[in-house]
Amino acid sequence: MTVRSPYADIDIPDVGLPEFLFSDVSDHADSVAVIDGPSGREMTFGELAHGVDRFAAALGERGLGKGDVIALFAPNNAYYPVVFHGGLAAGVAVSTINAMYTPDEVAFQLRDSGSKVLVTISAFLDRARAAVAEEGVVVSEIILIDAARDEASTPLPENALADLLTTTAERPSVTVTGDDVAALPYSSGTTGRAKGVVLTHRNLIANLLQVQTMGTHVSSGTKILAVLPFFHIYGMTCMMNQGIHARAAVVTMPKFELAEFLRIISEYRIDRVYVAPPIAVALAKHPMVEEYDIDCVDIVFSGAAALDAELGHAMGKRLNCTVLQGYGMTELSPVSHCMPDDRPDMDLSSIGVALPNVECKLVDPETGEEGPRGELWVKGPNVMREYLNNADATSSTLDSDGFLHTGDVATVTDEGVFYIVDRVKELIKYKGYQVPPAELEALLLTNDSIADAAVIGVKDADGEEIPKAFVVKQQGAQLSEDDVMSFVASRIAPHKKVRVVEFIDEIPKSGSGKILRKDLRARENAPA
Structure with a gap:
């Protein structure tokens, strides 16, 4: 039994993500694109587009282009989208690294992805230097997003992003299509060690258009709080890229601290907040919430893990806002199911309905029979191409019909509303x-x-x-x-x-x- 999205299919343009996001940015050149939450520094869409163009040119000067990979090892900050989209505009793929990784974990990802440049911040330099010194890592340059760095003797050039953005070189002439690799985040999938998830420009554009159909309240007047990390696909797509696509203002936080989180919501009048369940617990239960004026929040969207309905309702009542839930995986770019903005009445125990262009099967892990309950299999234009350099993991997760086996057990109602019961492996x-x-x-x-x-x-x-x-x-x-x-x-x-x-x-x-x-x-x- 195949269950399709209740929404009509949408057309996915065959272009690169930077062209998709920035081709008409001049219409919003003076609007605020990104705000650094802790400092209040703002970047307009015009400044963002210029930075993307200049970083692409700087990479071109270094001879980087299609087939190459750069790594981005940083917390959320205003220049994260400059580096990410500048890399894509130059034709390279960007491998985003977990900001909490140890040097060994960073080195593994650098080695496995074949990254040639590492972009990071000064606070991460000790770990970055240790990682690039490990055997098999081919990084030839470290680029610092912030200017601060010490004068220690280092085996590799270390340059400031600000200097690269002053280049007068021409942006490389490169044709990027939907089939080209855009992002290489790492995920354990359903089991095992982290693997490079090959996401194409088409994957990321498709998911933005799919999410747009459901997120009807996101517009140029929206302020999105980005506290969940951009290095994770949830933050990358639903916060950073969705904000750019909708011409909304994205307010960044480098990490979650409840007092700072509440201050930023109150001060910047944030109306859309994306959380994971641990933050929902704090919003529902912590007494500090009462100390801040956060009645500006319209929607809290929870993802990354299952949100208990009772907890979600308690949070919604306390904040007087709509609480929604969705479902996804890195391998799905990441969203495959969610509750639409205009359906706050939907059962909060559910993950909502399948997004446009998505079809699903529920397959019994033991018998292989399809039914109303089983492992959730997902097919659509947002499904990854493969795991990098890992044919065995790819074939065990992605079948010959294009269905990705999620490892999550789900049920579905006659109305097409899905519920996650648990994980097959857990x-x-x-x-x-x-x-x-x-x-x-x-x-x-x-x-x-x-x-x-x-x-x-x-x-x-x-x-x-x-x-x-x-x-x-x-x-x-x-x-x-x-x-x-x-x-x-x-x-x-x-x-x-x-x-x-x-x-x-x-x-x-x-x-x-x-x-x-x-x-x-x-x-x-x-x-x-």
Whole structure:
């Protein structure tokens, strides 16, 4: 049973992303494109387009073009889109690196992607230098977005972005088509070590047009808060690129700090906020929220991980705003399903409906039969081309019919509304029964004494897999392990009960807000 989007298909132009975004930018040259949230510095669309043009010219001067890759290792800042789109305008692909990576992790991505230039900030220089010094890395130059740097002796040239943007060279004459590689973010997919996700210009343009159909409230008058990282595809597409496409103002934050987050919303009168569930928890529960005037917020859109409906409704009521949820993966550029702006009545437990041009199947992982419940398979113009240099991972994720196997278990209603039940790889099997961690985590977060929680399967003394909860207490809360287990046991079927509890200071999560279960498993298996 194939389920198609309820929306009509849209045409995807065969052009490069910079041409798609900047061809008519002169009509909005004086409008604000990007605001650096901490400092308030503004960049207009005219200045942004000029910076893109000059960075492309600087790369051309260095002999870089089609077939080459540059890496961008930085937190959100006003010059991130200059570097990203300048690279694409020169014909190169841009590999965005997680700002929290260690030197070894940075080196792996540089080596695997074949990046020839690394763009970063001075605060990351120690890690950047250590990474480029590793064997097999072919980076020949480090470019600093900010001017500050020390005078240490370095094996590679280190140049300031500001200097590159003063070049008088001609922008390289390069024809970029929709089939050319644009972005190389890294993702673990459904399992395993991070892999380079090959996203074409067509993939990214398609997803912008698909999202535009659903995001009817995003316009030139919108102010989008970009606190989730641009190096992650959620931030890259839904915040940075959607803002440019809609001619909206994007206000950047380098990292999430609740007080600064609330200050920026209040001061800049942000009306559209994209979050991951951990931020939703803070907005729904933290007393600090009451100290700021944030009634300007119209829509909070949650993605990157499942948002509990009760938590979402509590946040919406507290902020007097509409809360929406969507679903995606890096491999989907990233959005495949979401709740449209004009459907606030849609069940917040759902991920909404498939976007235009998207068709889906739900396939039983064990029998291979299609039905109303199963692993979600997605096909559309936003589906990645492949995993870089990894044919085996590609073939196990992307089938010959073009369907991407997400690794997430879903159900669908007769009206085409999808619900994520859990992940194929993360289901806990307790005495033959399936126990979804996401369901237990959502339940735990309804406890006012719990600030955050994660659940994994662990082995008991008999070798039976049982659910274990890692719990972060609310500040000042009095809560015992028995309290947590009793709370869950009184609200859920017996086979789903939490049977072990460990209190920790923080749940490990990726920059996009996903629980790093592998880190919890590593903690569990570490020697005493």
